[in-house]
Amino acid sequence: MSGHSKWSQIKRQKGAADVKRGAAFSKLTNAIILAARSGGDPSSNFTLKMAVEKARSANMPKETIERAIKRGAGEIGDSKVEEVLYGAIGPANTGLVIEAVTDNHNRTNSEIKNVLVKAGAKLASSGAITYQFDRMGKLLINLADQNHEDLELKVIDAGARDLEEQGDVLAVYTQPQELEKVKRALEGEFVNIQEASLTWEPKNLIIVSETEAQKILSIMEALETLDDVTAVYANFDTKDHVAEL
Numbered sequence: 001m002s003g004h005s006k007w008s009q010i011k012r013q014k015g016a017a018d019v020k021r022g023a024a025f026s027k028l029t030n031a032i033i034l035a036a037r038s039g040g041d042p043s044s045n046f047t048l049k050m051a052v053e054k055a056r057s058a059n060m061p062k063e064t065i066e067r068a069i070k071r072g073a074g075e076i077g078d079s080k081v082e083e084v085l086y087g088a089i090g091p092a093n094t095g096l097v098i099e100a101v102t103d104n105h106n107r108t109n110s111e112i113k114n115v116l117v118k119a120g121a122k123l124a125s126s127g128a129i130t131y132q133f134d135r136m137g138k139l140l141i142n143l144a145d146q147n148h149e150d151l152e153l154k155v156i157d158a159g160a161r162d163l164e165e166q167g168d169v170l171a172v173y174t175q176p177q178e179l180e181k182v183k184r185a186l187e188g189e190f191v192n193i194q195e196a197s198l199t200w201e202p203k204n205l206i207i208v209s210e211t212e213a214q215k216i217l218s219i220m221e222a223l224e225t226l227d228d229v230t231a232v233y234a235n236f237d238t239k240d241h242v243a244e245l
Helices: 006-011 013-017 021-036 046-057 062-072 105-118 126-130 148-157 176-188 210-224 239-244
Strands: 082-089 095-102 122-124 133-142 162-166 169-174 193-202 206-208 229-234 236-238
Touching: 021 046, 021 062, 021 095, 021 229, 046 062, 046 193, 082 105, 082 126, 095 105, 095 126, 095 193, 095 210, 105 122, 105 210, 122 126, 126 133, 133 176, 148 162, 148 169, 148 176, 169 176, 176 193, 193 229, 206 210, 210 229, 210 236
Parallel strands: 206 236
Antiparallel strands: 082 095, 082 122, 095 229, 133 169, 133 193, 162 169
């Protein structure tokens, strides 16, 4: 694969970490509610299991997690949240895929549009952007105290499609439907998975200047501060980082 952006993934870590705790809990809660609609038992609902694991890693209280599961499963309250996918065109004609969960489409549309317009970007139909990306499963493994060669062999044997070192983390990519199988195979080899998720990975990268890259990252970070936005992906990198690959 040619679309992994080292520059954007490394540079975005601080911005992702700066999201307010309350906003992060709201996003995690909505993810659990959505996943629980397909079944409230994490042992038989892998999407729910991933959402719960992510919430636990963020130190979300057990009671909050259980309440979100019950809401999604229809045991309490009335969960009206829906998953929505947006496409946008950013600086240098880059593509952005924006995932959101909302109970009010008009509010979410307006908030996302406002962020984009202020930054000189614009909404596009999601289909006009997502064709530039592949839907993939992604596992993150901490490389500290790991035998890299041994770990890579385990990843390959588990059936992963691709892998890439990103700083002190190994990113492992799978077909979406293979994510659970690969995760379980690696856990069976006592590999500690930091995070498992479904992502949008660019098929090809648009090379931009560092100034343009900073503008794109600012847009992505502004979008991620919105309560309804759960993730943002973009298909760019800088010339210097591509040369390092």
